[in-house]
Amino acid sequence: MSFSNAAAKMVIMGGSAGSMQPMMLLLSALPATFRAAILLVVHRQRNVHSNLHEILSQHCSTPVREPEDKDPIQAGHIYLAPQNYHLLVETDGNFALEYSEPVCFSRPSIDVTLQGAVWAGVKNLLVVLLSGANTDGAAGIAAVLKAGGQAFIQLPGMAEFPAMPGGALTRNPEASARDIPEISGYLNQFVM
């Protein structure tokens, strides 16, 4: 995927505490094949090895992979940000990992990936922000909206931990707050 290509689509889905269930629902409802690259940024423990990508893979027809530094970002694939790195996007369409200060107490941070995608010039960008207990994602969504992207935020009242979607919505009142079935509908249209 090259970001100068106007057809290149990207979804960045951010989640923290309480996001596993809605994320699995969204992933399992995806069409069997699709045209967007889907990046999942999930807060996890840093040094306790987790096989989340394997667990998520069991819920969707497309396997979920943890990218390595400089791996190409390919349409139709689902990627999970590796533990203890920030996930960035290079203008040449490859991933870049960064081991640097946590942002919003998080590494990977959703803000960092969102701001990074905007920096790289990703045009067709859809953000989905799910349940969480901190305020990661709010600043990133502001950057995405300013650059012409779209954002769907899980209705805070329906989230197990409302602080993260609530914070993002307070900062970005123009973003759309929806329940998971509605987000799923938009998402499935967008990725085709």
Place this chain on the structure above:
Amino acid sequence: MPFSIPQVHAFLNLVREKWGYDFSGYAEASLHRRLRRVAELAHTPSLEKLGKRLQSDPHAFNWFLENFTVNVTEMFRDPEFYACLRKQIFPVLETFPHINIWHAGCSTGEEVYSMAILLQESGLLSRCRIYATDLNPANLEKARAGIVATPMLKEYIQNYRLSGGVEDFTQYYTALYGNAIFQKELREKITFLQHNLVADGVFNEFQLIICRNVFIYFKRNLQEQVLGLFTESLAPLGFLALGTKESILSARIQARFEVASRPMKIYRKKY
């Protein structure tokens, strides 16, 4: 505001000409992010202004270097990596007559002290000489002091346990006013030196080189150049360990190595 590519080029040219550091081979996403951060910390809206500031104040460049390089590190980061060293790599090192180890891009030393502890537990430390290098002199100064803040220890000890460590960790440090200072026996085995992977050359022959989470900051060409330096610096059958999300991407260099552990990114020089 993001900086444009020409603005960044102009700034990097200034840094190279005035202070001799060449960052042109650094990967762009992170490089731009770091420059934005430094400019924000310096309250300078543009790289041009930042450049002027660095030139007008003799201390400012050191400040820039300290904040531009990413100095984050942890003890026993990726516990499985240390478990692999202990189980798989140390038994081979043990058969070598000399054990010279190079930590390239050691930051403030947490990784190096983790290694020293592991070597001591394996009975190898007395036969080892550890060289730890970094570009950033402020990092080296902290590393030499051998001090970590006690609040960090809880997580580090957990990592140590996850890596298979079973000893009483408190024997490795002395606690003092909220800090933990590593024991002299660990500290005196380590030589900290300034070395720039971009510009400096071979300085010794090593049986093990560890360079983790430094290549993510380099573009492929610079990675290949530095891998050339590591290949030259390694003794035959010596080991090279990269970060767990980094690989030898160049086919030319791959041909010189076999894989000792694929998931832990440990390579062994063939001859």
